[in-house]
Amino acid sequence: MRNGTPGFQSERLVEARDSRGLTQVALADLINRTSSSISRWEAGNQSPEPEALETLARALNLPISFFLRPKLQHGDNPMFFRSMASTTQALRRRTCGRLHWAEEIALTLQEWLDLPAVNVPRLDVADYREIREADIERMATECRRAWGLGSGPISDVLLVMENAGICVVKEEVGSGAMDGLSHWSDADHRPYVLIAADKDTCARSRLDAAHELGHLVLHARVKEKTLADAAAFKEVERQAFLFAGAFLLPGETFAAEVWSPTLNGFLPLKERWKVSLGAMIKRCRTLSMINDEYEQRLWKHYSSRGWRKAEPLDDIMPVEVPRLLSRSVRLLIDEGIRTREQLLDDFRLPATDVESLCGLPRGFMTSSGGDLVTLPRVKERQPPAVETAPGSATLIPFRGRGN
Known part of the structure; x- marks a missing residue:
């Protein structure tokens, strides 16, 4: 009998497949396995062997480490x-x-x-x-x-x-x-x-x-x-x-x-x-x-007047964009606390997903940063943290994780 992968988290496979918009049948076709195999892996009745997990990771464009970290408990508050x-x-x-x-x-x-x-x-x-x-x-x-x-x-x-x-x-x-x-x-x-x-x-x-x-x-x-x-x-x-x-x-x-x-x-x-x-x-x-x-x-x-499709001024009013996550990622990189590679390892997500979710330019997480505009850095502050300007974040002491 072939051994499965130690530490495999079945809930992560369900989450990954859902996040990629795939059915069990579609994922099975991508990796040339049966949908019943996918079902067993997701139910936790069986874990994929290392070779199968590598194939899954490639098909879902996720690092293997993603499937080995327990799923975060988000609670039962309604979505x-x-x-x-x-x-x-x-x-x-x-x-x-x-x-x-x-x-x-x-x-x-x-x-x-x-x-x-x-x-x-x-x-x-x-x-x-x-x-x-x-x-x-x-x-x-x-x-x-x-x-x-x-x-x-x-x-x-x-x-x-x-x-x-x-x-x-x-x-x-x-x-x-x-x-x-x-x-x-x-x-x-x-x-x-x-x-x-x-x-x-x-x-x-x-x-x-x-x-x-x-x-x-x-x-x-x-x-x-x-x-x-x-x-x-x-x-x-x-x-x-x-x-x-x-x-x-x-x-x-x-x-x-x-x-x-x-x-x-x-x-x-x-x-x-x-x-x-x-x-x-x-x-x-x-x-x-x-x-x-x-x-x-x-x-x-x-x-x-045809305004149900588009109203006047829609094409000239600037669209608002989130800033918090993108500025936080940039801050850690600019201050030399984490490199892009380290952050990707921390997040256990591919660069394209991190960039999209954080509102970062495409290629930012894989670039050396030489061609990118660097945002102004926040001033260093000593703990305890004090109130900052709107939209900024306060840097706190680095705790126990090496660069």
Whole structure:
């Protein structure tokens, strides 16, 4: 009998296959094995022999060490998928796996860096049916107050979220049916968000991010099984959308600037608030600035102008990008604490995945860095750590791992 690979973690194979968007049959075809072999390996009934593991690693483009590290326990907090109703289970599993990989990267970085402390208000309600619109407006205001945003336009939503301790990933997911996902991790009690970049415009990205923030704030105590009910999921999504509108367009301030609730009247406000015209229509209805009949007239004019596919200003408003993970990786390299090769060994992921999840330029993790622009370094600080400028990280003493 051929011996399997000592230390093989069957859960890692499931995670890797899901993250690559492969079925058991598809993976079996790639490595010229039977799907029943894949099934036995994933169930933990049998581990692949060393030669088979090497073949698996090549097919899945992952280092062998990935399959030998126990899977991180992320906890049972729900994973919120925007557009869940129109996405396949395979796409949900793939994006969930990608976000979990980002969590592992962040946890590894926290061995050397202090990421921004988590400062995200949460509604202490376990039953979504008890959440009222007044609660949603209040929590949106509380977030703005906690983060010192005032009541005007937010210049950069992703930066604000990252400064509050939220790790944000933005990458293409290969489908227009997925807008984003989010959850609270039990591994470091930090919220994580993935924003799909497939339909990336400034206003769309900001709304998607604010929507995911709504889930983190409003639904932190909602159980996973609740989301399996279609009616419950629809209401939870509605609540997150209402939060996004309230967070991006505070009622009193926004209403005072709407001199005319028309499409032409919204145009100058879009550039100022960086929010889509469609979101403004819905926000005006939520604030009772327009009635149902007038809202429908606006939507008809909106559609007749072809704005459901693309709105004015979409092509000139700069798209926001996450900074936290990319700056953290650059900081460790620039300060000589870890080399690119060491970080890849630490992450146990290939360079292409690290670059995509961290928002780094393609080739960054395999380059010597000579052709790349180096970001300004943060000043050295002695422990205990002190508050840093928004978006930065504090370097803490190197602990017990050699270069």
